[in-house]
Amino acid sequence: MNKRAVFKSWWLPILFAFPQLLLILFFFYWPATSVLTWAFSLEPAFGGVGERLFVGWDNFRDVFADTEYWQSVSLSLFFAFSATALSMFVAFVLAICVDRQLKGSGLFRFFYIWPYAIAAPAVGLAFRFIFAPESGLIAVVNTWSPDLWNPAKFGSHAMVLVIICFAWKWIGYNFIFMTAGLQSIPRSLIEASSMDGSGPVRRALDLQIPLLAPTLFFLLVLNLTESFVGPDTYGIVDLTTEGGPNKATNVMVYRIVSEAFRGLNYSGAAAQSLILIALIMVFTFIQFRYVERRVHYK
Amino acid sequence: MAEISIKDVCKSYGRTQILHGVDLNFRAGEFVVILGPSGCGKSTLLRMIAGLEEITGGEISIDGVVVNELEPRDRGCSMVFQNYALYPHMNVAANIGYALKVAGVPRAERTRRIVETARIVGLEELLDRKPAELSGGQRQRVAMGRAIIREPKVFLFDEPLSNLDAKLRVQMRVEIRRLHKRLSATSVFVTHDQVEAMTLADKLIVMNKGNVEQVGTPLEIYQRPRTRFVGSFIGSPAMNFFDSTVAPGGDFVLLDGIRLAIDPALGGDNAGSAVSAGIRPEHCRLVAAGTASSVPATVDFVEELGSGRIVHVEIDGRDFAVAMDEGQLVEAGTTVGLQLPAAHIHLFSLQTGLRLDDVPAVKRTIKTTVAA
Numbered sequence A: 001m002n003k004r005a006v007f008k009s010w011w012l013p014i015l016f017a018f019p020q021l022l023l024i025l026f027f028f029y030w031p032a033t034s035v036l037t038w039a040f041s042l043e044p045a046f047g048g049v050g051e052r053l054f055v056g057w058d059n060f061r062d063v064f065a066d067t068e069y070w071q072s073v074s075l076s077l078f079f080a081f082s083a084t085a086l087s088m089f090v091a092f093v094l095a096i097c098v099d100r101q102l103k104g105s106g107l108f109r110f111f112y113i114w115p116y117a118i119a120a121p122a123v124g125l126a127f128r129f130i131f132a133p134e135s136g137l138i139a140v141v142n143t144w145s146p147d148l149w150n151p152a153k154f155g156s157h158a159m160v161l162v163i164i165c166f167a168w169k170w171i172g173y174n175f176i177f178m179t180a181g182l183q184s185i186p187r188s189l190i191e192a193s194s195m196d197g198s199g200p201v202r203r204a205l206d207l208q209i210p211l212l213a214p215t216l217f218f219l220l221v222l223n224l225t226e227s228f229v230g231p232d233t234y235g236i237v238d239l240t241t242e243g244g245p246n247k248a249t250n251v252m253v254y255r256i257v258s259e260a261f262r263g264l265n266y267s268g269a270a271a272q273s274l275i276l277i278a279l280i281m282v283f284t285f286i287q288f289r290y291v292e293r294r295v296h297y298k
Numbered sequence B: 001m002a003e004i005s006i007k008d009v010c011k012s013y014g015r016t017q018i019l020h021g022v023d024l025n026f027r028a029g030e031f032v033v034i035l036g037p038s039g040c041g042k043s044t045l046l047r048m049i050a051g052l053e054e055i056t057g058g059e060i061s062i063d064g065v066v067v068n069e070l071e072p073r074d075r076g077c078s079m080v081f082q083n084y085a086l087y088p089h090m091n092v093a094a095n096i097g098y099a100l101k102v103a104g105v106p107r108a109e110r111t112r113r114i115v116e117t118a119r120i121v122g123l124e125e126l127l128d129r130k131p132a133e134l135s136g137g138q139r140q141r142v143a144m145g146r147a148i149i150r151e152p153k154v155f156l157f158d159e160p161l162s163n164l165d166a167k168l169r170v171q172m173r174v175e176i177r178r179l180h181k182r183l184s185a186t187s188v189f190v191t192h193d194q195v196e197a198m199t200l201a202d203k204l205i206v207m208n209k210g211n212v213e214q215v216g217t218p219l220e221i222y223q224r225p226r227t228r229f230v231g232s233f234i235g236s237p238a239m240n241f242f243d244s245t246v247a248p249g250g251d252f253v254l255l256d257g258i259r260l261a262i263d264p265a266l267g268g269d270n271a272g273s274a275v276s277a278g279i280r281p282e283h284c285r286l287v288a289a290g291t292a293s294s295v296p297a298t299v300d301f302v303e304e305l306g307s308g309r310i311v312h313v314e315i316d317g318r319d320f321a322v323a324m325d326e327g328q329l330v331e332a333g334t335t336v337g338l339q340l341p342a343a344h345i346h347l348f349s350l351q352t353g354l355r356l357d358d359v360p361a362v363k364r365t366i367k368t369t370v371a372a
Helices: A011-039 A058-065 A068-098 A105-117 A120-132 A136-145 A155-183 A186-194 A202-230 A229-242 A252-261 A266-294 B043-049 B091-102 B108-123 B137-146 B166-183 B196-198 B219-225 B228-233 B264-270 B363-371
Strands: B006-013 B016-026 B031-035 B057-062 B077-080 B154-160 B186-191 B201-209 B209-217 B240-245 B254-256 B258-259 B274-279 B285-288 B294-303 B309-315 B318-325 B335-339 B344-349
Touching: A011 A266, A011 B274, A058 A266, A068 A105, A068 A155, A068 A202, A068 A252, A105 A155, A120 A155, A120 A229, A155 A202, A155 A229, A186 A202, A186 B077, A202 A229, A202 A252, A202 A266, A202 B091, A229 A252, A229 B006, A252 A266, B006 B043, B006 B228, B016 B043, B016 B108, B016 B209, B031 B043, B031 B196, B043 B057, B043 B077, B043 B091, B043 B154, B043 B186, B057 B294, B077 B137, B091 B108, B108 B166, B137 B166, B154 B166, B186 B196, B186 B258, B196 B219, B201 B219, B201 B228, B209 B228, B228 B240, B228 B274, B228 B344, B240 B254, B240 B318, B254 B274, B258 B294
Parallel strands: B031 B186, B031 B201, B077 B154, B154 B186
Antiparallel strands: B006 B016, B006 B057, B201 B209, B240 B274, B254 B258, B274 B344, B285 B335, B294 B309, B294 B335, B309 B318
8 A cells, every 4th residue: 555645736845845955955965065176176265266276186185194184083983982882881781770670760761861962062061070180070089199080181081081971972862772672672581581590691691682783783883973973072072172182082073173164274174074974984884784794683 | 390389479569469368389290280360360470489570478489498589590490481482583492502501501511402302392303493483383392492401390381372273282282291291390380271271280270369269180170169260260161150049948949930959968058048059061951841840941042063062041031051962953942941950050159159068178268269
């Protein structure tokens, strides 16, 4: 059975689609074509179409030749994998606890979902205060030993800070999907495994993770993509470390935005954007090609 | 082999009480069947033995050890679930061998035992299949294999046959009985199917509304149901009932104005009390209308069984089922006489539902039944 509403006239469907088309045009196609043209030309920093110079692949050559760029790529990869691993692991543990109906799980389920509803810059700002080395909640550790925690001074600390921020925000999102996934596993399976003698950890490894694999795969792709290029990453880095100290958290998305709009190097930033998009495509391809194969769909 | 003792076990969810103090003893190696309508608490009781439900009150011990606070894995039970609960991502071998894997049994030993178990349940050819590729009966076998490989002290079956079609059910029933004979572990089997219960049980327990109504061998329960509920629940087609009053002499009850003789031992002490009288369809007799001590009845319709037939007759607006042999023929719409032999009439108190001539062997049952 194929139920379709067929429009008799041509103008009505266009009218319905118009707002969406307008949005896509202004916020997707226009920027996308701009990026394409900028990436292959020398874009004047202060505007002026007449002086645009087509330079072919020169922008890309410049980007690839820059060691700082490669440092940014590896930072991004490190950030993406760590943040994804952390947020998925914590979310999974929480989801298992809620699924086991431990005491108060109803209330906690509610609280765990909240962080996702908070905008990334707000998260960044909050964490900036919480993790401020001189006056934040964590400042006490510096009284034990000076500089035990100082993200303004040590790059590794700053990286840890942004990873925690990102993971904290995304735990809620991952948690919802994992809880839903866990609850769709028949209770009798869990009971059967406990009759077979497996404890909670064993059960999670042997039963819940394999059966949750489709959900976990979906979340893996989403988390990696989001942490690699997502607006949350930009917002968090911008509000906590601003890419510092000494560019230790200068991940690709942050670098692109700051090069384009602070450094006014539109062409270089556009080239980097295209490279980033290509990287994401490669990433996703790899995941679907090699990871999804191992996923058991019921 | 282990004996199970259940002492005054209660279960409630919040303020709703599911089990009202159950006392039972299962001897080692016994095949116990718990029978009851849905919602009577039979599955809950089983799950409490398994350790899947917390025990609200009372004590369950297996082999003399109180297991109330023990984890399921430490109780030495294995269970076959109604929906089989097979691990969908593991093949048959992995499903059967999972308990051994968890227990850390070495691979070679594990493989040997998986093959041996698969042979017992007839799955040697299918060890590499996933559960989704198996038929209902095969899945049932995997579930049983998974249960027996652990060599448990106690087998628990939670309505394991109710998802199978009728033919397969009979076949699996025989296999379960055979398996029990071979392994001789104490088995507890929960079902709502009375044929299953009658055929499998050494000891049959009938439950209703969270109480144990009767404990006994299937034959005892069939012949002397302790309560009206047990009488109505056991036997197919169901027992016929009519309400009446025991005559002052204690020697007859009235049905549609006709005197029906009863066993004086039954009615003797209960002269004048209101009763619900029951008689099984297979004990009713149809005779020519007007025969002495028969109740005039109209034949309503006939259910043909091939090996016999069930004739439904109407007396005073009440339906009576009568089981008849192959040879006897009755036409719908004719008037006949219904004879109810005194030896087969069961009398239950109208107030308590208890059998009138019953010697209270199990005090608890009476107490709880009255309370209910």
